[in-house]
Amino acid sequence: MERFAALLDSLLLTPxxxxxxxxxxxxxxxxxxxxxxxxLAALTSAVDFAPIKAGTVRALMANRVDPVLxxxxxxxxxxxxxxxxxxxxxxxxxxxxxxPTLGGVVxxxxxxxxxxxxxxxxxxxxxxxxxxxxxxIKFATGALxxxxxxxxxxxxxxxxxxxxVDEVEEYWHGQQPPYSGLFAWATGTAPPPRTxxxxxxxxxxxxxxxxxxxxxxxxxxxxxxxxGIRVQLVHVGGETRVYSRGGxxxxxxxxxxxxxxxxxxxxDGELLVRGNAQGGETGGAASFNxxxxxxxxxxxxxxxxxxxxxxxxxxxxxxxxxxxxRELPWxxxxxxxxxxxxxxxxxxFDLSQTIxxxxxxxxxxxxxxxxxxxxxxxxxxxxxSPYVAGRRAGLWYKWKREPLLIDCVLMYAQRGSGKRSSFYxxxxxxxxxxxxxxxxxxxxxxxxxxxxxxxxxxxLDRHVRQHTxxxxxxxxxxxxxxxxxxxxxxxxxxxRHKSGLAMRFPxxxxxxxxxxxxxxxxxxxxxxxxx
Amino acid sequence: xxxxxxxxxxxSVADVHEPIALRGGVTATFLPAGHVLGSAQILLExxxxxxxxxxxxxxxxxxxxxxxxxxPCDLFITEAxxxxxxxxxxxIGHEIAKLLDARRANPDRCVLVGAYALGKAQRIIAELxxxxxxxxxxxxxxxxxxxxxYESLGxxxxxxxxxxxxxxxxxxxxxxxxxxxxxxxRWSRRLPDPLTAMASGWMRIRQRVRQRGxxxxxxxxxxxxxxxxxxxxxxxxxxxxxxxxxxxDALLRWCELHQRKARALALxxxxxxxx
Numbered sequence: 001m002e003r004f005a006a007l008l009d010s011l012l013l014t015p016x017x018x019x020x021x022x023x024x025x026x027x028x029x030x031x032x033x034x035x036x037x038x039x040l041a042a043l044t045s046a047v048d049f050a051p052i053k054a055g056t057v058r059a060l061m062a063n064r065v066d067p068v069l070x071x072x073x074x075x076x077x078x079x080x081x082x083x084x085x086x087x088x089x090x091x092x093x094x095x096x097x098x099x100p101t102l103g104g105v106v107x108x109x110x111x112x113x114x115x116x117x118x119x120x121x122x123x124x125x126x127x128x129x130x131x132x133x134x135x136x137i138k139f140a141t142g143a144l145x146x147x148x149x150x151x152x153x154x155x156x157x158x159x160x161x162x163x164x165v166d167e168v169e170e171y172w173h174g175q176q177p178p179y180s181g182l183f184a185w186a187t188g189t190a191p192p193p194r195t196x197x198x199x200x201x202x203x204x205x206x207x208x209x210x211x212x213x214x215x216x217x218x219x220x221x222x223x224x225x226x227x228g229i230r231v232q233l234v235h236v237g238g239e240t241r242v243y244s245r246g247g248x249x250x251x252x253x254x255x256x257x258x259x260x261x262x263x264x265x266x267x268d269g270e271l272l273v274r275g276n277a278q279g280g281e282t283g284g285a286a287s288f289n290x291x292x293x294x295x296x297x298x299x300x301x302x303x304x305x306x307x308x309x310x311x312x313x314x315x316x317x318x319x320x321x322x323x324x325x326r327e328l329p330w331x332x333x334x335x336x337x338x339x340x341x342x343x344x345x346x347x348x349f350d351l352s353q354t355i356x357x358x359x360x361x362x363x364x365x366x367x368x369x370x371x372x373x374x375x376x377x378x379x380x381x382x383x384x385s386p387y388v389a390g391r392r393a394g395l396w397y398k399w400k401r402e403p404l405l406i407d408c409v410l411m412y413a414q415r416g417s418g419k420r421s422s423f424y425x426x427x428x429x430x431x432x433x434x435x436x437x438x439x440x441x442x443x444x445x446x447x448x449x450x451x452x453x454x455x456x457x458x459x460l461d462r463h464v465r466q467h468t469x470x471x472x473x474x475x476x477x478x479x480x481x482x483x484x485x486x487x488x489x490x491x492x493x494x495x496r497h498k499s500g501l502a503m504r505f506p507x508x509x510x511x512x513x514x515x516x517x518x519x520x521x522x523x524x525x526x527x528x529x530x531x
Numbered sequence: 532x533x534x535x536x537x538x539x540x541x542x543s544v545a546d547v548h549e550p551i552a553l554r555g556g557v558t559a560t561f562l563p564a565g566h567v568l569g570s571a572q573i574l575l576e577x578x579x580x581x582x583x584x585x586x587x588x589x590x591x592x593x594x595x596x597x598x599x600x601x602x603p604c605d606l607f608i609t610e611a612x613x614x615x616x617x618x619x620x621x622x623i624g625h626e627i628a629k630l631l632d633a634r635r636a637n638p639d640r641c642v643l644v645g646a647y648a649l650g651k652a653q654r655i656i657a658e659l660x661x662x663x664x665x666x667x668x669x670x671x672x673x674x675x676x677x678x679x680x681y682e683s684l685g686x687x688x689x690x691x692x693x694x695x696x697x698x699x700x701x702x703x704x705x706x707x708x709x710x711x712x713x714x715x716x717r718w719s720r721r722l723p724d725p726l727t728a729m730a731s732g733w734m735r736i737r738q739r740v741r742q743r744g745x746x747x748x749x750x751x752x753x754x755x756x757x758x759x760x761x762x763x764x765x766x767x768x769x770x771x772x773x774x775x776x777x778x779x780d781a782l783l784r785w786c787e788l789h790q791r792k793a794r795a796l797a798l799x800x801x802x803x804x805x806x
Contacts, residue, residue, distance in 0.1 A: 009737075012737055012740070012741060013740060013741065013745070013746055013748075015744065065616070066784065066788060068781075068784045069615075069616050069781055069784055069785070072615060072778070072780055072781045072784070073615050073616055073617045073781070076615055076617070076736075076778070077617055077736055077738075078738055079737070079738070082736070082737055083617060086616075086617040086619070086735070087616055087617060134737075420738075422738070422739070422742070
C-alpha cells in the first residue's frame with residue numbers, strides 16, 4: 001500500500017506525460033503480483049467494491065469529526081478522500097499493525113458487506129499513515145480522479161514490458177483484475193489470452209479534431225458526424241452485446257438493438273433515437289436530448305420502446321464471420337459493410353451515408369447548411385486507413401459545426417474540485433427575461449466550467465470574490481455585472497429549467513468585460529436557436 | 532521593520548516585556564510571538580482589563596526567534612491563517628530530512644527552495660545547520676539583506692553566499708533559497724536542472740502543491756497550525772476570543788464546541804499564499 005500511495009503522490013506532482021508513464025512503468029516492473037494488477041485496475045477505474053461508497057467514508061468521518069468542521073475542511077481541500085486522510089485520528093501506537101498490502105486490502109474489502117464495510121475500512125485506515133489513508137480511500141471507492149486516463153495506464157503497461165500497446169488494448173477486455181493472464185503474457189511466461197470466442201469489446205478508432213491540416217478530399221471520405229452515442233455491436237455465439245465508447249456494456253438499456261442483430265460480426269456505429277421529437281425529421285434521428293431519456297436505464301418500459309425506439313447508424317465493420325477486417329483499408333471495409341447492411345433489420349440498422357463533395361470548400365458549404373439537430377459536424381476518413389485503436393494522426397478527422405454564441409451574465413459561482421479546489425470555476429449564467437431597462441430579470445440558462453485559460457480563471461475567481469453579494473454554502477451570488485460570450489453546440493426546450501431551455505456543451509468562449517450587463521442577450525435570442 | 536518597510540518618522544525601538552504608557556491610562560507591552568525574529572504580540576491594559584493581539588504567531592520551536600509567550604488576558608485576538616483541522620504541520624526536522632534526502636538522490640541537480648524572505652528562509656537555513664548541513668547555502672538576491680540583518684542581530688546562518696556569479700556546474704548538489712515568486716521564473720534558468728521545493732503550510736494540501744507546480748512540497752510554516760491555535764486558546768484561557776486573518780469559521784466552531792465565547796473579526800483580504 002505504501003508503494004501505491006507513493007505512486008499516486010508522485011503522479012500528482014509530475015505534470016508531464018512522459019514522467020507519468022515512467023512512474024507507472026517503473027511501478028509495474030518493480031511490484032509483485034497481485035499488487036501491481038490491482039494498482040493497474042485502480043488506474044483504469046476497474047475497481048469497484050459495491051458496499052464501499054463515498055458515503056461510507058463520510059459516515060465514518062461523521063462519527064469522528066464535527067460535521068461543521070468536516071464540511072469546512074472538505075470545501076477547502078476539494079477532495080473527500082484527502083480530507084478524510086488528513087482528519088482521520090492517528091491510531092494509538094500500541095495498536096499499530098503493519099500496513100496492509102494492496103492484495104491484502106482487496107482480500108479484506110471483497111469480503112465486506114454493506115453492514116461490515118465501515119468497520120472493515122476503519123480498521124484498514126488505522127494501519128496506515130496519511131498518504132496511505134488517501135490511497136486506500138481512493139482505491140476502495142474506485143474513483144482515483146488523479147488525471148490518469150485508462151489509455152495512459154495501458155501505454156505505461158506496454159512500455160514497462162516492451163509489448164505493442166495495440167495488443168494490450170486487444171487482450172485487455174477479456175481480462176479481469178488483477179490481470180494475471182495479461183502480466184504473464186507481457187512478461188513472456190504465457191501465450192496471449194484468446195479473444196475470438198468471447199463477445200468482447202474492441203477498442204474504438206477515434207478521430208482528431210480538424211484544425212489547420214490541409215486535406216485533399218480525394219484521399220478522404222466525408223460522412224456526417226451524428227450526435228448520438230458511439231456504440232460497438234458484438235455478436236458471437238448467438239449473443240449480442242452493445243458497448244459504449246468507454247467499453248461499458250449497455251445492452252440492457254437497448255434490448256431492441258441487442259435482439260435485432262443476428263449476424264456474427266463486430267460493428268461500429270452511432271446509437272440514435274428515431275422520431276421527429278425535438279427537432280428530428282419524421283422517421284429520421286431525433287436530437288441527443290431525446291436519446292438522453294433512454295440512457296442509464298436498467299429496465300426499459302414498453303412506452304419508452306414505442307415512443308423513442310433506438311436504431312444504429314453504421315459506420316464501420318471490424319469483424320465478419322470470424323474474419324478480422326481491421327487491417328484492411330477503409331474503402332474495402334466500407335464495401336463489405338454496404339453489402340452487409342441490406343441483410344440487417346432495416347428498422348434497427350441503417351448505413352451512415354457518405355457526403356459527396358468535390359473539395360473542402362464545397363464540403364464546408366454543405367456542413368454550414370446542415371441544421372439537423374442530430375448532426376454534430378462532419379467526419380473525414382482516409383480511404384486507406386486501417387481500423388486502429390485510439391487516435392492516429394492523419395487517418396480520421398472530426399470537423400465539428402461552428403458553435404453557436406450568445407452573451408450571458410454571470411450570476412452564481414461555485415468552487416471547483418480537484419485542481420481547481422480553491423478557485424471559483426463553476427459558473428452559472430443567465431439571459432434577460434424581458435427588457436433589462438424595464439424591469440426584466442435574469443434567468444439562469446446554463447452552467448459552464450471550461451473554455452477559459454488559467455489566466456482567465458484567475459480573473460474570474462478574483463471577479464467572483466470581489467463582486468459577491470450573497471453566499472449560499474459553497475455558492476456565491478455575484479452582483480451580475482460580468483458578461484461572457486458562451487459557446488454551445490445546440491439548445492433544446494426543457495421542462496426541467498425555469499428558463500425552459502437547456503444548452504448542450506456550453507463553455508465560456510470569451511470574457512466580455514467591455515460589455516455592460518444590460519446589453520447581454522435576452523431569452524428570445526436563445527429561444528430562436530432551439531433545434 | 533526598517534529594512535522591510537523603510538524608516539518612518541516618530542518611531543522608536545520597543546523592547547519585549549517592557550510596558551509603554553499610552554494616552555488614556557492604557558499601557559502596551561510587546562510579547563514574543565514566535566513567528567519570526569522580532570515578531571510580537573501586543574498586550575494592551577486598561578483599568579485591570581487585558582487585551583492581547585497576537586499578530587502572526589507559532590508555537591513550534593524556532594532557533595531564530597524567541598518562543599511565543601503564553602499570557603493570561605480577558606480578550607484574545609488571534610490569527611487563524613491555518614484555522615482548519617486539516618492543517619497539521621509536521622516537526623520541521625522531518626521536512627528538513629526530506630529536503631536533504633532529495634538532494635542526495637539527485638546529485639546532478641540543485642535543490643531550489645522557495646521560501647518567504649523574512650523569517651522562513653532564515654529558519655530553514657538555521658534548521659539545515661542543526662541537521663548537520665554545513666556546506667555553503669546559496670541565496671537569491673532578494674534574500675541577502677534579510678539574512679545579513681539576522682546575522683547582525685545574533686542569529687548565525689553559517690556560510691551563505693549570493694548565487695549570482697556562481698558557475699552553473701558548481702551548483703550541482705547545492706541548496707539554493709529564493710522567494711516563492713522566483714521558483715518558476717526565468718531567473719531559475721541559471722541553475723542546473725533545479726528540483727523545485729516550496730516551504731509553506733499550504734503544502735499540506737495536494738492540490739495546492741499542484742497549483743504551485745513544485746516537485747518537493749515541504750510543510751514548513753511560521754504560523755500556528757490547527758493544534759497550536761486551539762491549544763493556545765485553551766492555555767491562554769481568555770474570557771472572549773476574537774478571530775481574524777484567515778479561516779475564522781472553523782476556529783469559531785471549535786470555540787462554540789468548547790463553550791468558549793468567540794466572534795469573527797471579518798477583515799477582508801486575500802490569503803497570503805506564501806505563508
